[in-house]
Amino acid sequence: MGRQLRVVHRTGYRYTGLVSASHNEARMTPRATREQFVQATRLDINPVAWTHTFTDYWGTSVTAFEVAEPHQRLDVVAVSTVEVGDRLAVGPGVEWAELAEDSFIDKHIEMLAISEHVDPGAELRRIATEAARDCARPAEAVAAIIGRIRERVAYVPGSTQVNTRAADVWEIQAGVCQDLVHLGLGALRSAGIPARYVSGYVMPSATPVVGEVRVGESHAWLQYWDGAWVGLDPTNDVAPGDFHVEVGVGRDYFDVPPLKGVYSGTESSDLFVEVEITVLG
CATH class of the missing domain: 3.10.620.30 (C8orf32 fold)
Incomplete structure (x- = not known):
């Protein structure tokens, strides 16, 4: 029987000045695999953006989006409910x-x-x-x-x-x-x-209480x-195990950053990240 988890991932950029437009990619949607069933997922973006979702070469779900209006902050929130089953700990073996x-x-x-x-x-x-x-x-x-x-x-x-x-x-x-x-x-x-x-993502506690939100x-x-x-x-x-939620795979980190993009306007930006994980059952 699988472990049901709810993950809320908040991230985005604070810009030091006004940005006229930004083009971004988010890899924040859990993968559907034999060991992991995605029951529900959504991605909210503010300011409102044009979006296009696709699966990249490595098998990771990507949401590409464009914000065409001036903005000084970008907020991206992914909310997912996932059932995680037993994962393979030992392979069939290879010589x-x-x-x-x-x-x-x-x-x-x-x-x-x-x-x-x-x-x-x-x-x-x-x-x-x-x-x-x-x-x-x-x-x-x-x-x-x-x-x-x-x-x-x-x-x-x-x-x-x-x-x-x-x-x-x-x-x-x-x-x-x-x-x-x-x-x-x-x-x-x-x-x-x-x-x-x-x-x-990983649940930070080995003995979490069902229904209790934990900072992950x-x-x-x-x-x-x-x-x-x-x-x-x-x-x-x-x-x-069943406290690990898989999102992306690739050759290294640079194939799977949760959020990346380019913008026109101010010289610098500050990335913020917050993750909450709740065991639902």
Whole structure:
């Protein structure tokens, strides 16, 4: 039986002056998957905007919108009710030989590519390569690699910026969920294991009261290929469960930002975010 959650995600921009127009994309609608049923969802935008909704290349729901009137603040509110069931914690299994086949690599090439955002640096690449050599199966290497990342890198809010590279996170030994995921992606891909970024939400309490609104947070975890996509939350050292709500997947954070856009007018803006999660049953 699934867990029913209500998520309210408020975000937007405060501009330092008047903006004549803005063009934006919101990725704030939970994905419909075998483990996650979206019962209801809506996206409210103020000022009123022209909108177009589509599913992007990676399978994430996107609402593109344009505000053509002058405004000094943009508010976007996503309200969703989701039923989350049991997620795959262990895959069917895959052998190293299969990961090395040309046809497999060609199929998963995008989730094997190491961009500058996820490049873990020489030391962690070496650790990943050694794990691939020493572990009998890819899933064992995943556990070993993520374990090394967690040993070295502490979760420290405010220690990095959105553009901080994975290699720099490894050096300063601190980061947030996005950084731990980027390190994991780069390291697993260095070992030849396809891995992808997952954005979403997580309930902050392991024992929430039904009907009680809790201040939640946007969150990130990863999925790696083990005969199927298997989730792993490096920040909390768990397999994502029924308190994780999946919104987007991609190669890294920059494929799935909740809100991004361009505007004409003032020189600067301030992004604000607030997430509330309620267990309904």
